[in-house]
Amino acid sequence: MSWYAAYTRCNHEKVVKNLLGEKDIVTFLPRIIVPSRRRDRKILIKRPLFPNYLFVELNEAHETWMKVFRTPGLVRICGNDRPMPIPDEDIESIRIFINSDRNLYPLSCLKIGSRVQVISGPLTGAIGILIKENHKKRRLVVSLELMGQSVAATLFDDEIKPY
DSSP states (O other), X not given: OEEEEXXXXXXXXXXXXXXXXXXXOOEEOOEEEEEEEOSSOEEEEEEESSTTEXXXXXXXXXXXXXXXXXXXXXXXXXXXXXXXXXXXXXXXXHHXXXXXXXXXXXXXXXXXXXXXXXXXXXXXTOEEEEEEEETTTTEEEEEEEETTEEEEEEEEGGGEEEO
């Protein structure tokens, strides 16, 4: 039995996990508790550690693979030319991280100098360049070009995405 990363439709991780569970296929969906901003308050919600992905344990049997591929909401099993297994040590490491009492948050592959788009807050839709990171406060400084001028704004890391 080997673990594989399964890519799902947007926000279908839990649905695919439940459907595969009904087919007696072992899955692992690492979830973390993250703060979410509402208009009038902040709340804590559980979100997948890796959005649109879950892990599936599969053997070499053809019928098991066909059960997985026929699951609604599942897009593909990740790999280059064919599905690539994930080492058991990596899955175990993720389990250790999830079960720890540490605050975890996924990081986008954002590098200083990369173009980003603001996805929430009063600057929604603006496109800029990441110029500074503050990991302790989870804040990023983004330079936005407006009318040939540049202005810097400090944003939370969940307010931007790669452009």
